[in-house]
Amino acid sequence: MLSDEARDARRAARAYGGKSAEQRRAERRRRLLTAGVELFGSGPGAYRSASVASLCARADLSTRQFYEEFRNLEEVLAVLHRHVQKAAQAAITESLAKATGGGVRERADTAFRAYARVLTANPHLVRIAFAEVTGVSPELEKQRLEARRGWVDLLVAALDEAAARGEIGARDYRIAALGFVGAVNGLLYDWTAGYVDASLDTIVDELMLMFMGLLQPPEGGWAA
Numbered sequence: 362m363l364s365d366e367a368r369d370a371r372r373a374a375r376a377y378g379g380k381s382a383e384q385r386r387a388e389r390r391r392r393l394l395t396a397g398v399e400l401f402g403s404g405p406g407a408y409r410s411a412s413v414a415s416l417c418a419r420a421d422l423s424t425r426q427f428y429e430e431f432r433n434l435e436e437v438l439a440v441l442h443r444h445v446q447k448a449a450q451a452a453i454t455e456s457l458a459k460a461t462g463g464g465v466r467e468r469a470d471t472a473f474r475a476y477a478r479v480l481t482a483n484p485h486l487v488r489i490a491f492a493e494v495t496g497v498s499p500e501l502e503k504q505r506l507e508a509r510r511g512w513v514d515l516l517v518a519a520l521d522e523a524a525a526r527g528e529i530g531a532r533d534y535r536i537a538a539l540g541f542v543g544a545v546n547g548l549l550y551d552w553t554a555g556y557v558d559a560s561l562d563t564i565v566d567e568l569m570l571m572f573m574g575l576l577q578p579p580e581g582g583w584a585a
Contacts, residue, residue: 402485
């Protein structure tokens with residue numbers, strides 16, 4: 362059985378430059394993901410024109426170190442896509458937790474502004490999440506569509522809760538929610554790409570107008 366001194370010596374032997382093997386690996390992974398953001402989000406088709414060698418050169422790491430962390434470039438892209446989704450979900454959850462009172466309009470405004478702030482903070486990530494990730498492979502397409510379905514489910518659940526409270530009429534909001542999620546992502550992407558000349562507040566204001574339009578009763582009144 363190793364003594365405390367022997368265990369300390371073994372840990373010290375595993376350390377390099379004051380960092381443990383686990384710390385060095387985490388640092389390599391962070392550098393590779395940061396390089397992925399910079400490379401994949403740099404312009405149209407950037408992911409498809411990238412290579413492991415170009416990513417490693419940007420991260421200042423070897424290809425051997427890359428393959429110690431990832432199977433291929435697609436795995437890097439998948440990780441980055443999941444990161445964007447989780448960051449946006451966390452921002453919305455946090456903003457709604459801080460919001461007290463208010464009706465469906467006020468809660469929606471709070472959530473949309475939190476979502477927009479996260480997504481537009483790094484235009485490279487927006488390109489990765491909404492453009493570069495599209496059509497890469499069946500596996501990644503499944504991940505992308507499942508993420509979008511998650512946003513639709515979240516929106517439908519919120520609208521159903523608002524209907525149960527009597528704030529809006531009750532109906533099947535799923536198709537409308539699917540169209541709205543697509544519109545949100547498309548508009549935010551176009552804005553970050555410079556195709557829309559407006560402030561972010563104006564973009565969110567327009568999205569709110571679209572959202573409130575979803576809540577209007579269909580012609581002839583709400584379905585029973």
